[in-house]
Structure formats: structure tokens, C-alpha cells
Amino acid sequence: MAAQETDDHKYVYDFSEGNKELKDLLGGKGANLAEMTNLGLPVPPGFTITTEACQAYLATGREPDGLAGQIEEHLQSLEREMGKRLGDPQDPLLVSVRSGAKFSMPGMMETVLNVGLNDQSVVGLAAQAGQNDRFAWDSYRRLIQMFGKTVCEVPGEEFEHALDEIKSAKGTHNDLDLDANDLRGLVDAYKKIFAKHTGREFPQQPREQLDLAIRAVFESWNAERAVLYRRQERIPADLGTAVNVVTMVFGNLGPDSGTGVAFTRDPGSGAQGIYGDYLANAQGEDVVAGIRNTVPLQELEQLDKSSYDELLSIMARLEEHYRDLCDIEFTIERGKLWMLQTRVGKRTAAAAFVIAGQLVDEGLIDLDEALHRVNGAQLAQLMFPRFQLDHEFEAVATGIGASPGAASGTVVFTSARAVELAAEGESVILVRRETNPDDLNGMIAAKGILTSRGGKTSHAAVVARGMGKTCVSGADEIEVNVPAKRFTVAGHTVDEGDVVSIDGTTGKVYLGEVPVMPSEVVQYFEGSLDAEHVDNPLVRAVHRIMTHADAQRRLAVRTNADTGADAARARRFGAEGIGLCRTEHMFLGDRRELVERLILARDADERETALAALLPLQRADFMEIFREMDGLPVTVRLIDPPLHEFLPPLEQLAVNVAVAQERGEDVAKEEALLAAVRRMHEENPMLGLRGVRLGLVIPGLFAMQVRAIAEAAVAVVRAGGVACPEIMVPLVGAVQELETVRAEAEKIIAEVVGDSGVEVLIGTMIEVPRAALTAGQIAEAAEFFSFGTNDLTQMGWGFSRDDVEGAFFWRYLELGIFGISPFESIDRDGVGRLVRIAAEEGRAARPGLKLGVCGEHGGDPDSVHFFHSVGLDYVSCSPFRVPVARLEAGRAAVETDGSDSR
Ligand code: PEP
Ligand code: MG
Numbered sequence: 001m002a003a004q005e006t007d008d009h010k011y012v013y014d015f016s017e018g019n020k021e022l023k024d025l026l027g028g029k030g031a032n033l034a035e036m037t038n039l040g041l042p043v044p045p046g047f048t049i050t051t052e053a054c055q056a057y058l059a060t061g062r063e064p065d066g067l068a069g070q071i072e073e074h075l076q077s078l079e080r081e082m083g084k085r086l087g088d089p090q091d092p093l094l095v096s097v098r099s100g101a102k103f104s105m106p107g108m109m110e111t112v113l114n115v116g117l118n119d120q121s122v123v124g125l126a127a128q129a130g131q132n133d134r135f136a137w138d139s140y141r142r143l144i145q146m147f148g149k150t151v152c153e154v155p156g157e158e159f160e161h162a163l164d165e166i167k168s169a170k171g172t173h174n175d176l177d178l179d180a181n182d183l184r185g186l187v188d189a190y191k192k193i194f195a196k197h198t199g200r201e202f203p204q205q206p207r208e209q210l211d212l213a214i215r216a217v218f219e220s221w222n223a224e225r226a227v228l229y230r231r232q233e234r235i236p237a238d239l240g241t242a243v244n245v246v247t248m249v250f251g252n253l254g255p256d257s258g259t260g261v262a263f264t265r266d267p268g269s270g271a272q273g274i275y276g277d278y279l280a281n282a283q284g285e286d287v288v289a290g291i292r293n294t295v296p297l298q299e300l301e302q303l304d305k306s307s308y309d310e311l312l313s314i315m316a317r318l319e320e321h322y323r324d325l326c327d328i329e330f331t332i333e334r335g336k337l338w339m340l341q342t343r344v345g346k347r348t349a350a351a352a353f354v355i356a357g358q359l360v361d362e363g364l365i366d367l368d369e370a371l372h373r374v375n376g377a378q379l380a381q382l383m384f385p386r387f388q389l390d391h392e393f394e395a396v397a398t399g400i401g402a403s404p405g406a407a408s409g410t411v412v413f414t415s416a417r418a419v420e421l422a423a424e425g426e427s428v429i430l431v432r433r434e435t436n437p438d439d440l441n442g443m444i445a446a447k448g449i450l451t452s453r454g455g456k457t458s459h460a461a462v463v464a465r466g467m468g469k470t471c472v473s474g475a476d477e478i479e480v481n482v483p484a485k486r487f488t489v490a491g492h493t494v495d496e497g498d499v500v501s502i503d504g505t506t507g508k509v510y511l512g513e514v515p516v517m518p519s520e521v522v523q524y525f526e527g528s529l530d531a532e533h534v535d536n537p538l539v540r541a542v543h544r545i546m547t548h549a550d551a552q553r554r555l556a557v558r559t560n561a562d563t564g565a566d567a568a569r570a571r572r573f574g575a576e577g578i579g580l581c582r583t584e585h586m587f588l589g590d591r592r593e594l595v596e597r598l599i600l601a602r603d604a605d606e607r608e609t610a611l612a613a614l615l616p617l618q619r620a621d622f623m624e625i626f627r628e629m630d631g632l633p634v635t636v637r638l639i640d641p642p643l644h645e646f647l648p649p650l651e652q653l654a655v656n657v658a659v660a661q662e663r664g665e666d667v668a669k670e671e672a673l674l675a676a677v678r679r680m681h682e683e684n685p686m687l688g689l690r691g692v693r694l695g696l697v698i699p700g701l702f703a704m705q706v707r708a709i710a711e712a713a714v715a716v717v718r719a720g721g722v723a724c725p726e727i728m729v730p731l732v733g734a735v736q737e738l739e740t741v742r743a744e745a746e747k748i749i750a751e752v753v754g755d756s757g758v759e760v761l762i763g764t765m766i767e768v769p770r771a772a773l774t775a776g777q778i779a780e781a782a783e784f785f786s787f788g789t790n791d792l793t794q795m796g797w798g799f800s801r802d803d804v805e806g807a808f809f810w811r812y813l814e815l816g817i818f819g820i821s822p823f824e825s826i827d828r829d830g831v832g833r834l835v836r837i838a839a840e841e842g843r844a845a846r847p848g849l850k851l852g853v854c855g856e857h858g859g860d861p862d863s864v865h866f867f868h869s870v871g872l873d874y875v876s877c878s879p880f881r882v883p884v885a886r887l888e889a890g891r892a893a894v895e896t897d898g899s900d901s902r
């Protein structure tokens with residue numbers, strides 16, 4: 001949406017013309033400065049140049065027509081308002097030029113302060129400041145430094161070096177010890193540095209300074225670090241930044257001046273109170289640069305009671321107006337308070353819940369809004385165990401929290417060593433500069449992964465998140481030396497075998513083992529913390545918001561569980577049934593032998609004997625699950641994976657047979673097994689003999705499972721329980737497959753159920769694209785559909801689900817081909833379309849058809865919103881994700897468009 005380049009297109013807005021809703025046009029900073037101006041708060045006058053002007057500049061390489069004239073008009077009106085002129089030698093108006101995009105990009109773009117100073121006006125400024133030469137020269141040197149660095153790319157270190165030289169010549173570390181003469185000397189030194197690097201003198205024309213500074217802010221949108229940041233935070237590249245031109249106010253005019261930052265509540269815990277830092281006699285950038293130590297904001301009360309009181313009342317006003325935690329920047333110029341910035345402040349996951357609860361108590365928001373203000377990703381974070389940190393543990397490095405969790409372990413530098421030590425039962429942290437697909441085994445074996453390079457979409461980050469493994473990436477303070485098997489950080493050397501701890505949420509790295517404490521939120525969900533009686537603001541807030549989410553949501557939430565223990569846990573977490581009980585684990589362990597017999601059966605008798613031996617075992621499995629889920633629906637899926645997955649791997653078997661033959665042992669059985677494995681070998685097993693295909697090829701296999709399910713349900717009901725079984729057929733692509741299985745199943749069910757009152761539904765997975773596209777036909781034979789979005793994604797994209805995430809997804813993410821793995825969050829346009837078609841056509845053919853999803857996406861926040869919008873009846877996810885899905889289903893219900901989970 002490039003802006004129209006006409007003279008009458010409005011590119012510049014006075015602060016009094018904007019408001020907080022205009023973030024797209026004025027950027028976050030500009031929109032909020034306008035909002036504060038209109039609230040009557042003390043904001044230094046100024047104007048905002050729109051993001052459209054920036055977009056036009058970036059598209060054409062020049063300022064759009066009309067911009068220069070509009071800047072001139074607004075500048076003149078600013079000069080009239082302030083009674084000063086830019087560059088006036090007697091009484092100059094000075095302005096700051098600040099970037100401000102729609103989304104906050106802290107420190108990524110440029111700011112230039114004190115624009116309007118030159119060799120003449122510096123003298124006027126000193127006079128106006130009460131013959132304060134020191135202040136005027138300090139302001140001038142800051143302008144040359146910032147202008148030089150940001151507008152003309154003069155290396156910043158050169159200025160810093162010159163400042164250090166003057167300080168050390170004076171024998172001080174404190175810039176406040178430099179007097180006017182020192183600073184005048186520094187201005188000369190800075191000008192020389194400027195001229196040396198740019199081949200020209202420092203510009204003395206204030207309007208030229210202003211225009212060049214505005215242009216530099218436009219261009220900083222495409223600075224390398226800004227581009228990288230945007231990619232990582234998924235901020236669109238074409239938004240551009242707005243530019244704010246603001247009358248300078250000075251915090252460095254003496255001890256009755258200063259500057260500070262504050263939050264209206266604690267952004268860490270959400271607790272109410274005054275949180276902020278103040279630095280007397282300083283300009284804004286000093287606070288961030290850490291030149292001198294700040295004092296807690298409370299101390300301002302002693303220094304300047306009236307500004308402190310005014311600030312507190314403004315903070316209260318802002319909270320009430322924004323109805324949220326705000327963070328602010330302010331300056332006090334000789335006892336007069338000025339507001340330089342506000343915005344709805346960032347906060348931790350815990351603070352998000354606590355603050356939302358508090359704001360409801362204060363009557364500022366209702367429970368729907370509270371639900372909107374938190375999200376499933378935050379809740380998931382709160383469910384990870386955390387490090388129990390006290391002052392003994394100080395982070396030695398901070399990287400990117402790439403995959404959450406807390407992990408301690410022995411440092412290893414190679415994948416092979418990780419595998420070795422993990423096999424001995426040790427917890428290991430795999431440390432690499434960056435990982436690549438060769439590290440996969442080590443990553444699987446490790447408890448956590450630490451890299452010194454790479455961002456949130458690096459190979460390490462993507463693969464670790466896929467595995468649910470703790471990962472800190474891009475901890476660039478760490479110097480990794482793989483051949484020497486050591487890394488160095490902050491003066492410490494860590495050798496292979498030493499222990500480190502990494503926090504995948506905060507990105508912090510600690511030396512030694514940090515104790516881990518369980519999540520209170522999980523304790524609450526598990527029932528060991530009673531929210532009504534515990535004095536824990538987080539638990540109370542989570543309870544309150546979850547209760548509201550449950551009351552609002554339309555989607556039911558089930559779980560994927562195939563053991564009694566998982567079913568019980570999921571039920572405590574709020575699951576309303578089982579949406580997917582995979583039966584394959586029931587064929588493993590000491591039952592492998594029975595599966596072998598089934599596969600090696602030479603005739604029907606042998607096969608039936610093997611199946612008859614499996615039947616009571618399966619029946620017992622199902623009884624346990626029906627009992628745990630008493631009264632709730634349980635979807636049992638008939639066996640899905642290819643049978644050879646239950647046999648030993650081909651290579652291993654071949655070696656065993658060869659060795660045994662060599663020794664002259666009797667290997668008839670192993671040879672038969674080997675022949676069977678060879679016979680069953682497939683190039684693409686995920687597209688081979690699995691699911692319903694297997695059921696149709698191996699006589700009696702599905703029949704045995706159907707009988708076990710029906711018998712288990714009858715047994716549970718006869719014992720006084722309530723069993724609601726739903727039998728699900730996997731990998732159906734054509735209605736005829738389902739009809740064949742169904743006919744046989746119905747006979748068995750009728751025979752087993754008799755007059756027990758047990759009702760058994762028969763339905764199918766929709767996980768093959770053809771099934772989605774022929775859903776109208778399939779619905780004729782199915783009482784329910786459950787979308788298997790793992791396979792639907794695999795087959796929809798043609799991605800081998802076991803291989804691609806480690807092989808190349810990191811590159812696709814880096815290139816922005818997709819923003820998130822389609823296995824993690826549903827691809828709405830493609831795979832989602834298949835889901836939508838199947839849901840609509842299925843329901844058209846069979847009104848009231850029950851629809852659910854049991855792929856991994858059932859527990860992904862954004863996907864839950866999608867499933868809500870498509871009209872599914874339930875989502876099913878792993879037990880741990882059940883609370884996240886409940887919360888997001890509630891959010892989807894209260895959000896009118898149902899489309900956004902952020
Ligand atoms: C699916 O494909 O989404 C599914 C739930 O089945 P599985 O993951 O067992 O193939
Ligand atoms: Mg599947």
C-alpha cells in the first residue's frame with residue numbers, strides 16, 4: 001500500500017490531530033503521544049511524519065512530493081507555539097527526531113536529540129539556560145555524536161574514545177565532572193572525527209540537520225539489525241516507521257532536572273506498586289546506556305515531591321485510560337514534568353494473568369476482556385517447571401529463549417558424546433556453535449541444547465521446539481571451542497563434563513546445577529493447590545480466567561491418551577473425553593511375541609490363535625481406560641502403523657541371523673522372521689500398508705480389536721460404570737474402505753452388546769486428502785469425523801513428517817516461506833481448506849455429524865481458533881495441552897472474528 005504521492009496527501013500530523021488508534025499511520029510512539037496530548041497531559045509539543053511517508057521514501061529513494069512543505073508548516077506552527085525558532089542564535093528551539101513503528105522494536109532504529117544546535121545557537125542555548133555553558137556544550141556534543149553515528153555512519157567508538165580520553169585526562173570516570181571548557185574541547189574533537197569520516201564539516205543549517213535526521217530514521221527501517229529483528233518477531237517488512245519530531249526538554253539542566261522510566265505495575269509479577277528508575281541531571285539515553293547508576297523511582301519523592309505526585313497521578317490516569325499496565329518515559333526539566341512516551345507495557349506470562357485479574361477487580365475490564373488479554377502460549381509457559389533462583393545463581397550469559405523449560409546437565413560438545421552419556425543415564429546439555437541435521441541424535445539424547453549462534457528460527461531452535469526440548473540459542477557471549485571441548489564465558493571456562501543450567505524461557509545460562517521447582521499452575525490443575533484457599537495471586541487469577549473460558553467456550557476439549565494414567569491426568573486437567581486412543585502401544589513390550597506369531601502365521605488357525613491371545617489383553621487395556629473416563633466418550637482408533645514396526649529392524653535381524661548361522665545354531669524361526677520383514681519392507685511406509693489397508697489385508701485383526709472394545713464396554717457397564725466407546729478407522733481414503741470395515745464391526749458389536757445398553761459409534765479419521773475431498777460420501781458411513789491433521793499436513797504438503805523438520809524447515813522459516821511449521825500450527829490456506837471442505841460436505845450429507853480433531857494441532861493456540869471458526873465440536877490434544885486448549889477455545893468464543901490468538 002504505497003502512499004499516493006500528491007501534494008495534498010497528508011504526511012504530517014500534529015500531536016493534537018492523532019489518537020491511540022492510529023498506530024498503523026503514526027506508529028506506536030506517535031499515536032500514544034497524540035493520545036496523551038489529547039488527554040491534556042504534559043507532552044512536549046511536536047508532530048509525527050507518517051509511516052506512509054516512510055513507505056514512499058523506501059519505495060522511491062526520495063521524500064514524497066509535498067512532505068518537505070508539510071514539515072515546514074508544522075515546524076513553523078511549532079515555533080509559534082513555543083515562541084522560539086529552530087537555529088535562532090539567541091533562543092533556539094531544539095527538537096528530537098525519533099523513530100516509532102507500529103510494533104515496538106526496542107533499540108532497533110534511530111533517534112537524534114538536540115537537532116537545531118550549531119556554533120551560534122549553542123551560545124544562545126547557554127544564555128537561555130541561565131548562563132549554563134556546561135549544559136549547552138554537553139547538548140551540542142551529544143548532537144554531533146548521535147548525528148554522526150546514526151545519520152552519517154561515523155563509528156560510535158571514536159566518539160566514545162574521545163570522551164574517555166578527556167575523562168581520563170581529568171582523572172575521572174564521571175561525565176558530570178567535565179566542565180564547560182572540557183565539553184567545548186570535546187565538541188572540537190567530535191567535529192574533527194565527523195569531518196575525517198564524512199569528508200565534510202558538521203552541518204550548521206538546522207533544517208538540513210532535521211531533514212537528514214528524518215531520512216536516517218526512514219532508512220533505519222532497513223538496517224540489518226532491524227530486518228533481523230522483524231524476521232524473528234514476525235513483524236511485516238513493509239510497514240515502515242513513523243518519525244516523531246518533538247520539542248526537546250532537558251533532564252540535564254542541573255540537580256532539579258532528570259529523566260526516568262516507570263511501569264504502572266510490576267511487569268514481572270503483576271503486583272501493584274511503583275516500579276521505575278530515575279536518574280537526576282541526565283538525558284534519556286543515559287538511563288539506558290547505564291552511564292551512571294539510577295535510583296529507584298520512589299526516591300524522587302524526596303528530590304521533587306511535586307513532580308513525583310504529579311507523575312503518580314498521571315500513571316493512575318493512564319492506567320485508567322488504557323485499562324492496562326502502561327510503561328512510560330518522562331523527563332523533569334527544572335521541576336517541570338514532561339511525558340515523553342507511554343505504551344501498553346510488555347509483561348511476563350505470570351504478570352499477564354495477575355494483571356488481567358486485578359483489572360477485573362478494579363472494574364476496569366470485564367472477564368471477556370481479561371480472557372482476551374492472556375493466551376495459551378503464556379499459560380503453557382507457566383506450566384513448565386522453573387528454576388528456583390536466588391542470589392547465589394547469576395546468569396553468565398543470556399541468549400534467546402528458543403524452546404521453553406528448565407534443564408541442568410553435563411556439558412558435551414558432540415552429538416556422539418551426548419548419545420553416549422545419555423545412554424549411561426546422565427542428563428546432558430549439548431553445546432554447539434550452531435546445530436545442523438547431523439546433530440539430531442545428540443539433540444534427541446540431550447536434556448537441553450545451548451548454541452552461541454542463531455535465532456528463534458535457527459536449526460537448533462526449530463528442532464528443539466518440535467521435540468519439546470529446552471533450548472537457548474544465540475547466546476553470543478559464549479565462545480565455543482569444539483575441538484578443545486570447552487567454552488568460555490564471562491571469564492569462566494567450562495569443560496566437557498562440567499554442569500550448566502539453561503532456561504529456555506528467559507534465555508539465561510547458569511554455571512552449575514540450579515534446583516528446579518514444579519509449576520504452581522500445574523499443581524493447581526492437578527488439584528493439589530486449591531485456588532479458592534491458596535494465597536497465590538497467580539493461581540487465583542488462572543482459576544478465575546479458566547473458569548470463565550470454560551463457561552464461554554463452544555468447543556469441547558478431549559485428550560489424546562492411551563493409558564489409564566494419562567487418561568486420569570488429562571481428566572484432572574479438564575479433558576471431557578478421549579479424542580484419540582492410539583492402540584499401537586498395546587502391541588509392544590512382551591506382546592511383540594504375539595504380533596510376531598500373527599505375522600508369521602502360516603494358516604488361519606495359527607493367525608486366530610495369535611489373535612485370541614491378544615484379545616483378553618486388549619480388553620483389559622480398554623476396560624482400564626473406560627473406567628478412568630467413566631461417563632465420557634472414548635474414541636479408540638484401530639491399529640494404524642505398518643506391522644513391521646513391531647518387528648526387529650531388518651539390518652539387526654540380518655546380522656543376528658548371519659552370526660547365528662555362522663555358529664551353526666538353529667535359526668529357522670529367525671529366518672522366517674527375516675523373510676517376513678523383507679517381504680514387508682516398504683520404501684515409503686507412511687504411504688504404505690497401514691491403517692484401514694492393514695485391517696482389510698490381515699483377516700481378523702480389526703475384528704479382534706472391535707470385539708475387545710465392545711466386550712470391555714459391556715464389562716464396565718455391567719460393573720455399574722458408564723462406557724461410551726467410539727470406534728475410529730484410520731487412514732480411510734474411500735467410503736468403500738469404511739463400509740467394508742463397518743459391516744464386519746456392526747455384526748460383532750450387535751453380537752457382543754446384546755441388551756447391555758452399550759452404544760458404540762463408528763466413525764473415521766479424515767487424514768488422507770482424498771477423504772477430505774469425498775467427505776460427503778464418507779459421511780454416509782461415518783457417525784463422526786476426527787481430523788488427523790498430522791497426516792493431512794504430511795500428505796497435503798507432501799512432507800515426510802518424521803524427516804522434514806530436522807532436514808530443512810529451519811531454512812524455510814529463515815526464508816519466510818512459512819512463519820511457523822505447518823506441523824505445529826495449522827496451515828489455514830491449504831490443509832485448513834481441506835478441513836473446511838470436509839466439515840461442510842460431511843455435515844451437508846449427515847446433519848449433526850460429530851466433528852473433532854486429534855492431530856497435534858488440537859493443542860495449538862492459533863489452530864484452536866481456526867477449529868472454532870470451522871465449527872468443529874471438539875479438539876483433542878495431549879494431556880498437558882488440555883488447559884491451553886480450554887483457554888484458547890474460550891478466547892475464540894469471546895473474540896468476535898475468532899481468527900487471532902495473539
Ligand atoms: C494424525 O495423523 O493427525 C493423527 C492423529 O494420527 P497419527 O499421528 O497417529 O498418524
Ligand atoms: Mg494419522
